[in-house]
Amino acid sequence: MVREFNEWLSSFRTSISDYKYYVNFNKVYQNVNELKIELNILNSLIGSKNFENDFRNICDKYPNVLKCIPLLIAVRQYEIEVQDTKGKIVYDFNKYKNNQITAFEIDEYLVFMKETGLEDLIQNHIINNLVDYAFGVEVGLDSNGRKNRGGHLMEDLLEKYIKKLNVEYYKEMYTSDIEKKWSIDLSLLTNAGDVAKRFDFVVKTDEQIYVFETNFYKSGGSKLNETARSYKTITEEIKNINGITFIWITDGQGWNTAKHNLKETFDVLKHLYCITDLENGILETVIK
Incomplete structure (x- = not known):
């Protein structure tokens, strides 16, 4: 069956995001629960009439509460570096x-609490x-992980x-x-062994070894x-x-x-497919 490139390209999707792509709530719950005790201790500062004195008393009795402060400004690491008129200051919130x-x-x-707001x-x-x-902050921070999750969706x-x-079949071989x-x-x-190449999937049947690459590009670049040139080279070599x-x-x-560039590879690579092809059962006809 002869395929027409532009018609094939027109079937490409705008997104393949699933329900779990947007927020990993299990991770959010876990991260907040690990700091729940310390956060509840700091809750006593809400509306405090003497914040400085109350903050000193809490840190003196429960210095471990400091470890939840980075999360309050949406920072993952415990060591935070700032620059002020005195020079560089490094705060370690987990020591x-x-x-x-x-x-x-x-x-x-306390200076850090004041200056950060x-x-x-x-x-x-x-x-x-x-x-x-903290739950709201964690949801926002988790959205930064969409790029990594998106990379695995395809x-x-x-x-x-x-x-x-x-x-x-084998994954990442x-x-x-x-x-x-x-x-x-x-x-x-x-x-001749000088370059290490890894395929996303390898399928082995009695007659053949099938090596797969897969990706999804929501935007250009x-x-x-x-990628197209690289896979065209693989096509010629393999x-x-x-x-x-x-x-x-x-x-x-x-x-x-x-x-x-994609069309150049399309013209030489017999087995170049998209999601619509998968849905139409192309693998059942190719894999022998």
Whole structure:
């Protein structure tokens, strides 16, 4: 069956985000629960009439509460570096596990509370509960993880279709491992072993080894052109190796900005498919 490139490209999706892509609430709950005791102790500062004195008393009795302060300004690490008129200051919010903190050190952390605005936020009752506030911060921080989650969405989608085939398959497999496992020479792909190449999936049947690459590009960029050229090279090299087939599954509206390079690969790579092809059962016809 002859495929027309532009018609094929027109089926590309704008998104493949699933329900879990936006926020990993299990991670949010876990991160907040780990600080729940300390956050509740700091809750006593909400609306305080003498914030400085109350903060000193809390830190003196429970210095471990300091470890939840970075979360209140949406920072993951415990060490925070700031620059002021005195020069560089490094605050370590996770060093007082043995209940040892001096009055001078507490005053330093009090400066941090003042200058970052946390004192005003807490003292003036702008918030009602630091645990609830922390949940909101964690949701915001978790949104930064969407890029990593998005990178795996296409792999997860493809794996579901591979599993339906009931075949032997492996995830993230290097060419060196393929060579050892099935005694096949892939030196043409690795420049005689000088370059390490890893495929997203490898499927093994009685007749053939199928190596997969998969990706999804929601937006454009130079990486798309590099990817298309790279896979075109693999196509040219792998056709000279008996017993192995290269399959590339890609999708995403980002390809509209690099369709010239994609078409060049489309013209030489027989097994270049998109999500619509997967839905139409292409793997069942290809994998023998």
